[in-house]
Amino acid sequence: MKTWEMIKELTENPKKKFKNKNIPYIVVACNSINLLVNEEGNYINVPFDAEWEEVKEPVSFIQVLERVKNNLSTRITLHDEARERIYAIRSLSGILRDLDEEFDSKEISKILLEGKWYIE
Known part of the structure; x- marks a missing residue:
């Protein structure tokens, strides 16, 4: 997205x-007054035609459950860094189905708790 969209x-x-x-x-x-600020709190100037992308912050599995409870069409991504796997932009049921086919209950519980969850 362009600077004005950001x-x-x-x-x-x-x-x-x-x-x-x-x-x-x-x-x-x-x-x-629409001045941009960086993470350190300093005002910055950016080119008007620069291209930007949103930085997604991980959320907890509980936050994912709360969002899905309120909106069944919620799309999520799971980064399982320990196993170097990404389950990208899926429904929660789709991710759980994939995990069930590959791992036992103990491994699944570790993935759910330790993985990085992103709500799209």
């Missing part, structure tokens, strides 16, 4: 974070 997203949800592969910092906030 600023629009930040004004709608100031908790979002964005990164750019050519700029060495992450933009984390937009104050009341």
Whole structure:
């Protein structure tokens, strides 16, 4: 997304974070006069035509369950770093079905608790 789109997203949800592969910092906030701030709290200038992508923060498995409970169409991603596996943009039932086919209950419980969950 372009800089103006990133600023629009930040004004709608100031908790979002964005990164750019050519700029060495992450933009984390937009104050009341639309100045961008980096993670250290310093005001920054960015090129208007820069391309940005949202930085997704992992959530707990309990947070995933709460979201799915309220919205069955929630799409999630699970990063299982211990086994170097990613279950990308799926439903919770799809991920659980895949885990059940590959692992026993003990391994599944470790993956659910230790994996990094992202809500899309």
